[in-house]
Amino acid sequence: MTLLDVHGLTVRTADGRSLVSDLSFTVAGGERLGLIGESGSGKSLTTLAVLGLLPEGMSATGSVVLAGTQILGAREKELTAVRGRDAAVVFQEPLTALDPLMRVGRQVAGPLARRTGLKGGKLRAATLDALAQVRLPDPERIARAFPHEISGGQRQRVALAAALACEPALLIADEPTTALDVSVQAEMLGLIDTLVREREMAVLFVSHDLAVVAKVTDRILVMKDGRAVEEGTVRDVVGAPRQEYTRNLVASARTLESALDLRSAP
Known part of the structure; x- marks a missing residue:
């Protein structure tokens, strides 16, 4: 199709x-x-x-x-x-695609919440799981960080996690x-x-x-x-x-x- x-x-x-x-x-x-x-x-x-x-x-x-x-x-x-x-997109430079004033976890949690309706502890667990699925080390630390506090490769993985959060076709x-x-x-x-x-x-x-x-x-x-x-x-x-x-x-x-x-x- x-x-x-x-x-x-x-x-x-x-x-x-x-x-x-x-x-x-x-x-x-x-x-x-x-x-x-x-x-x-x-x-x-x-x-x-x-x-x-x-x-x-x-x-x-x-x-x-x-x-x-x-x-x-x-x-x-x-x-x-x-x-x-x-459809969801991952751009070339995640430092400009991600909100520099928002912690990484919130940027992944947003689309997750819209798709699943999860809240509170369940939403937090799903966010950490999404970060783990893109093979980010220590997802809890990454979730607390701002984009400028992590490496370029880690930012791109965060952008990928956010894009995949809604399970786009x-x-x-x-x-x-x-x-x-x-x-x-x-x-x-x-x-x-x-x-x-x-x-x-x-x-x-x-x-x-x-x-x-x-x-x-x-x-x-x-x-x-x-x-x-x-x-x-x-x-x-x-x-x-x-x-x-x-x-x-x-x-x-x-x-x-x-x-x-x-x-x-x-």
């Missing part, structure tokens, strides 16, 4: 300049789609349009249907219901490992891979790094200058790219061989 259906999506600035042009793709329930392209290719704007979060001064036309709800033109009340329940991961060092990046990718498999969630994974996308997705959509230039399975796009732009991305993927080995491992 199709969970996300994007058709003819075009995103324009206030002066009419197109940043995303006539983009179409689908994501089925449980499927993992990677959006790959260089900075400025329109990847992040696409994810913002999917959630109805485009910046002021930008507009979108076309169609974006998420779990049966038409996102474009929807009222804020409808969008609020969709966010978290049907679709996880949108927008460059979630770019700001992390290589070893922490690998741990984060493994964690995302494990959690979405366990929960049978769909994933829309955005990155400029083809090797990263190859590790956690089934299918790839390559974007350039706001348009789709190639689409196919990971093995087809990586093994036999049709477009020169995609071939250049493949050539620049430093860890591509290991990524493909991971995909083919039993």
